[in-house]
Amino acid sequence: MIVCQCKVVTDRDIRAAVDRGARTMAQVCRVTGAGTECGRCVFTVRRLLCEHGEIVHASLPEVDSEAS
Template identity: 55%
Template sequence: MIVCHCLVVNDAAVVDAVEAGATTLAKVCQTTGAGTDCGSCVFAVKALLCEHDVTRATLSPDLPLAAGETTHAGVLSDALTPTSGR
């Protein structure tokens, strides 16, 4: 699929750049040429970067959290728990 129509950069070129070590949007754009003309493709390029950059991988649900850490659900449920005295 074409991601950058101005310079005809496809999604495979973006993924190749990420796999070769481009871990920022600026580096991916510099490597592929995408986003350097009109810039309307940068959101699609960023989405591909986030999908394929293994250095930004999130914790797996079965990995233990460090002491004192809470999950997003824990933070939300704590926020919804009524406090005493109100």
Template identity: 45%
Template sequence: MIICQCAAVSDGDVVRAVEAGAHNLSYVCQTTGAGQDCGSCVFSVRRVICQHEGAQRDTFLEVEGAAS
């Protein structure tokens, strides 16, 4: 499912970024391109990160300016 309309980033793209070593919200956004334009998808990106199997909620800290 597309979670970032601006950059056409899917939930699968986010999961792949996490599996490839993206260790926080900011890095996932930089890696996938999500959250770089309007930023309205950042909470959805964070939700996918937290729901991803094996992800620990406290590992993925929301970084100020992730959508910048």
């Protein structure tokens, strides 16, 4: 599905950006171009970032705060 009409960014593009390491809204927008024109897509971009980011974060190993 196209998320950003202005830059023709899809939900797959957003998920791919998160898979490649984008963890914030600014990082996703910088990498994909979404949200940089009219801004109508930012809520959808944020939702996808939160949904897909939770999956990525859940697969990351826990960091022991005592060890760091």
